[in-house]
Amino acid sequence: MFNDRIQQLIHRLPPHTAALVTSGASRRYLTGFPSSAGAVLITEQGAWFLIDFRYIEKARETVTSCQVAEALSTKDQIAEYLTKVGATELWIETRNLSLAAYRDWQKSLPEVRVSDCPLLDDWLAAMRAVKSPDELSAIRAAGQITDAAFAHILSCLRPGMTEREVALELEFFMRKNGSEGVAFDTVAVSGKNSSLPHGVPTDKPLGKGDFLTMDFGAVQHGYCFDMTRTVAIGSVSEEQKRVYKTVLAAQNAAFGVLRAGVPGKTVDRAARDVIENAGYHGAFGHSLGHSVGLEIHEDPTAAPRSEALLPAGTVITVEPGIYLAGRFGVRIEDTVFVTADGYENLTHSPKELIIC
Numbered sequence: 477m478f479n480d481r482i483q484q485l486i487h488r489l490p491p492h493t494a495a496l497v498t499s500g501a502s503r504r505y506l507t508g509f510p511s512s513a514g515a516v517l518i519t520e521q522g523a524w525f526l527i528d529f530r531y532i533e534k535a536r537e538t539v540t541s542c543q544v545a546e547a548l549s550t551k552d553q554i555a556e557y558l559t560k561v562g563a564t565e566l567w568i569e570t571r572n573l574s575l576a577a578y579r580d581w582q583k584s585l586p587e588v589r590v591s592d593c594p595l596l597d598d599w600l601a602a603m604r605a606v607k608s609p610d611e612l613s614a615i616r617a618a619g620q621i622t623d624a625a626f627a628h629i630l631s632c633l634r635p636g637m638t639e640r641e642v643a644l645e646l647e648f649f650m651r652k653n654g655s656e657g658v659a660f661d662t663v664a665v666s667g668k669n670s671s672l673p674h675g676v677p678t679d680k681p682l683g684k685g686d687f688l689t690m691d692f693g694a695v696q697h698g699y700c701f702d703m704t705r706t707v708a709i710g711s712v713s714e715e716q717k718r719v720y721k722t723v724l725a726a727q728n729a730a731f732g733v734l735r736a737g738v739p740g741k742t743v744d745r746a747a748r749d750v751i752e753n754a755g756y757h758g759a760f761g762h763s764l765g766h767s768v769g770l771e772i773h774e775d776p777t778a779a780p781r782s783e784a785l786l787p788a789g790t791v792i793t794v795e796p797g798i799y800l801a802g803r804f805g806v807r808i809e810d811t812v813f814v815t816a817d818g819y820e821n822l823t824h825s826p827k828e829l830i831i832c
């Protein structure tokens with residue numbers, strides 16, 4: 477599998493051109509090996525995985541898609557490999573590369589033309605967008621832990637518990653039940669704070685009549701999951717009910733048009749129309765969804781300007797929200813698998829309005 481991914485890149489590279497993959501997620505995608513540093517060099521004559529002493533023993537044991545080499549002086553070693561294979565141009569993956577690091581590569585490899593050709597990033601994004609059966613089962617497994625964490629937190633929530641305690645309880649449960657970490661910083665915001673889409677949990681205690689929005693996700697084999705649920709604490713007003721119903725209807729409208737071959741913006745529009753037609757113009761200030769995988773935010777996206785057609789096999793979130801500044805907010809988010817004729821929802825937690 478990892479070998480096929482490397483071969484796909486080798487076949488696409490123009491003659492005498494090599495590619496350097498620098499981001500942690502793409503390195504892992506091509507080698508199966510998680511690491512905080514390293515580089516994958518892909519050339520017409522094969523690929524090298526340069527990795528430092530901390531990882532070398534394990535990498536030699538497990539990585540089969542590349543020749544594994546201990547990184548001693550990475551730039552000199554890469555210069556040597558490029559000379560050996562007769563490469564005159566090196567494309568660098570720039571997705572997570574700083575401008576300083578890119579310039580440093582240019583300076584360190586004067587013998588070749590170092591280029592930030594966007595094709596390399598595009599190829600990697602397109603390959604990573606279509607999940608293999610193994611990737612899908614990792615995401616499913618992360619989803620099971622995430623769903624279980626939601627069921628667990630429902631049994632813990634009570635007025636007086638703080639947002640920070642809610643976030644910690646979710647994270648503790650996920651870690652205890654096999655999550656490798658958290659897919660992103662857990663959001664737990666209540667009352668007025670719930671109008672902050674990515675608010676940081678505070679010491680504010682949950683109060684009666686508060687909405688509590690929890691956005692969290694587990695990780696399995698490096699693959700992320702992403703889910704949001706909003707619940708009411710103690711009681712709920714008619715207006716809160718109306719907003720909640722509208723967000724849920726927006727999500728269902730998005731599901732109604734979601735399938736492979738549709739541009740992300742069409743799915744975003746379907747949800748946004750429901751929110752705007754209900755009179756909440758301007759209250760949904762973020763995009764509807766993003767793909768997930770080895771990273772929590774991947775391509776393609778479902779945003780107002782997402783022209784890219786969603787491929788079959790992509791895993792994307794559908795997360796409409798309404799945020800009324802200074803008052804309250806609601807977001808409902810599922811992670812779903814896109815198929816030729818629709819989608820499969822990988823999120824199984826209930827979505828009817830729960831009053832805890």
Ligand code: ZN
Pocket residue numbers: 691692702703704809
């Ligand atoms: Zn989320």
Ligand code: ZN
Pocket residue numbers: 702766793795809
């Ligand atoms: Zn999300």
